[in-house]
Amino acid sequence: MLSSKPATPASVCVVIPMYNAARTIEKTLASLIQQTCQPDRVIVVDDGSSDDCAQRVRDFAAPFPLTLLQQANQGPGCARNKGVFAARETFIAFLDADDEWHPQKLEKQLALYDRLTAEGRSVGLIDCYQKSVFSDGHEQLEERRKSGDHFADFMRENVINGTSGVLVLREAVCALDGFDQSLRFAEDRLLWTRIAESWEIHTVPQILHRRNVDSGNITAQPQKYYPYKVRFIELYLARYGERLTRQQRIYFVLANHAEFLNAFSRSGDHAQVIKVFGQMLGHSWQTLILFNGKPTLRYLYARFRTLLKHS
Template identity: 30%
Template sequence: MSNEAEAIIDRAAHATFDVAVVIPTFNRATTILETLKSVLKQTLPVNEIIIVDDCSSDETVCLVESVRSSIVRVMRNQTNVGAAESRNRGAFATKNSWIAFLDSDDVWTPDKLEQDLRALERNPDAIAIASNHVAETDGGNLQPATRKERIAEPLALLKVENYLGTCSTMTVRREALASIGGFTPFLKSCQDWDLWIRIARRGTIAIARPGSVFYRVTSNANISLDGKKRRAGHVFMWKTAIRPCKRDTKTRSTLALTFADIAANLNKRRSFRRLCMYSMKSKPSNAVIAGLMLISIVGAPDYRTYRTRVVRRLGTLRAARKVASHRLLSKRTND
């Protein structure tokens, strides 16, 4: 073992950074071995790897069991319970202080956990660590999916969008995870967003800046591309995280644009119009962004009517700015 590797392990021991990796899986025979190997190749060794199989019907379990490693443990669900509950079962089956989650079709760079440790050293009071990640499409194209930085009030931004990313970027203190009850079991989408918000309410989230997670965006059974599940997840987030903040007009109006974009992608034109109009009514400057979104619905039968409304709103906004500028100029002249 090199001196550098020994130093990393010594730092981890000193920081009590004992990590268990939880990987929920369902019919991932084509990707599970690559995912598992990316954990075994970490420069900072993990204490335990828990694979939670959710009733796979392919060779996923056989492939995992073929890997000879004393730290790999397989848990098999008797019934299909979904990824969220599978993560909970794996997380609460370990006694390690830290739990890192990884989806069975994603991979880590070899220094992922080492970067987590460095982030923890910069923020020793953190209860969770978020890694930046890179999205990989079916064609093998790579693009940065997140550029996270330390933000003073992450909860405020999380109420607008899930800027911290997927579960594969998430490393959490076991005690903190237990205190919030883990993942919401019935959620099929937005599981990561929901948990990030509840973690942010509890304490500090450290940021591991290098992109150390490769998140695969595939057309094969990817929940993030499933319109119904995605919409249901966002509705849940609206009800639980956003609607209670009735006085926070800025947050609600900005999030409305996020949902409007989703509605446009799902061809929900009425929802798109209502969300945009709500957002512009609450915050007139959002009319500019809403106008840009119209590109995605140019073919809509009611496009002209809606465009007229947006232009009218933009005109009102420009007029208001001119009046404000005129008043400011007059005040300066009089002074």
């Protein structure tokens, strides 16, 4: 049972959404044991897994209070919400069930928060630099540095370096009713944007989070998640479209579709590349010159491969 007693001033609850993570969850939890500033509670939310990851959590010998919650599969946003609303701590730190933290991750983020709030800043979220390590061995660094008002930046892109690097005020998430549960993709960008409307966002400029990316990553399954991206575009424009210029709206729509056009191209799904490009072109002729013409080249290649297949 979760305790209902009030949070202490700097208490932290780590929320871990988990789906079929038997291979990685113990390593993820072990990275929390190494924290120089231990979490006050860890809540793992099993999102309808079919492997034995839930039992591995039950059996894990943790030096911190560790709670397992379970639900039918509803997606990571819903799983994170379940953990957030079950928590009582001041801060929520999100961590995916296949990722790991540097030992000083929480310590450095809390120290930055204390320093900034002592200066009178209204800080809602702090992230850090992220290193993504892919199953084929290549690595990618996310190092967008934030230091205040970044609301406008989210109109162009998701400037958070990774959800597993986020430390956020629980009251901020709860005030906004958490992640939009109708989405299973880009729900994080929508929530971060809403937080940025009222709070500052800052970054610890160090790599404090390792993201492990394998073939199960959602961008490796574009057919499954593309409808959620389309829904995200609709929701985002309904909420913020009037704040954007016409050109900004065009770029927003095209850039978000292009993310999945690229994913379909990488997976060799030429029919979907052609379909998405058609949707983009129907929205604006600027599709032809977007990103120096790269989506257009992917479209032409998909057309070529399709013609070869049927010749």
